[in-house]
Amino acid sequence: MTPVRSLARAMLSGIFVVSGYRNLRNPQRLATAAKPxxxxxxxxxxxxHPRFPTEPESMVRLNAAVQLxxxxxxxxxxLSRPAALVLAGTLVPVxxxxxxxxxxxxxxxxxxxxxxxxxxxxLLGGLLLAAADTEGKPGLRWRTGHRIGHSRRxxxxxxxxxxxxxxxxxxxxxxxxRLPG
Numbered sequence: 500m501t502p503v504r505s506l507a508r509a510m511l512s513g514i515f516v517v518s519g520y521r522n523l524r525n526p527q528r529l530a531t532a533a534k535p536x537x538x539x540x541x542x543x544x545x546x547x548h549p550r551f552p553t554e555p556e557s558m559v560r561l562n563a564a565v566q567l568x569x570x571x572x573x574x575x576x577x578l579s580r581p582a583a584l585v586l587a588g589t590l591v592p593v594x595x596x597x598x599x600x601x602x603x604x605x606x607x608x609x610x611x612x613x614x615x616x617x618x619x620x621x622l623l624g625g626l627l628l629a630a631a632d633t634e635g636k637p638g639l640r641w642r643t644g645h646r647i648g649h650s651r652r653x654x655x656x657x658x659x660x661x662x663x664x665x666x667x668x669x670x671x672x673x674x675x676x677r678l679p680g
Contacts, residue, residue: 504634505576508576508579508629511625511629512586516567516574519563520567522560526556527556529597532596533592533596536592537554537596540553540592566586566589570582573586579629584626587623590622590626598613598616
């Protein structure tokens with residue numbers, strides 16, 4: 500990994516590691532803000548698994564743990580592409596719950612939440628770039644197409660060789676029949 504990629508991933512993941520750690524230690528401060536979102540998500544989670552925690556404090560703690568773990572993975576370069584996707588997925592409910600500028604009547608609060616929502620949108624863009632980054636190596640789509648093309652050319656060569664050898668065998672057999680004895 501190049502130094503620029505390492506530095507960029509560490510810088511991008513820093514906010515998730517720090518806020519994940521803080522929110523894991525003190526989830527109560529965000530539980531009231533998260534309640535409107537957790538109340539909407541809780542029925543869907545209950546359908547997935549009935550024992551899944553649906554209390555706002557537990558969900559804040561779970562989100563914080565995921566952000567901390569995925570942030571550390573992104574920072575260290577371990578499974579950085581999936582970690583970036585996971586962080587992008589956790590950023591959406593955090594932005595909706597934490598910065599609902601569309602609900603603010605106070606212009607100062609609306610402006611502040613709008614700035615934070617736009618900041619999170621920028622982080623989301625950076626995470627999507629990190630998820631798409633193949634570190635200069637060809638992506639899976641290119642490698643698959645290249646392998647298919649290579650296999651196709653190998654098969655065509657094998658067919659041409661088999662036809663050529665079959666023609667040689669037919670000529671040899673025809674020559675052998677003409678020889679006396």
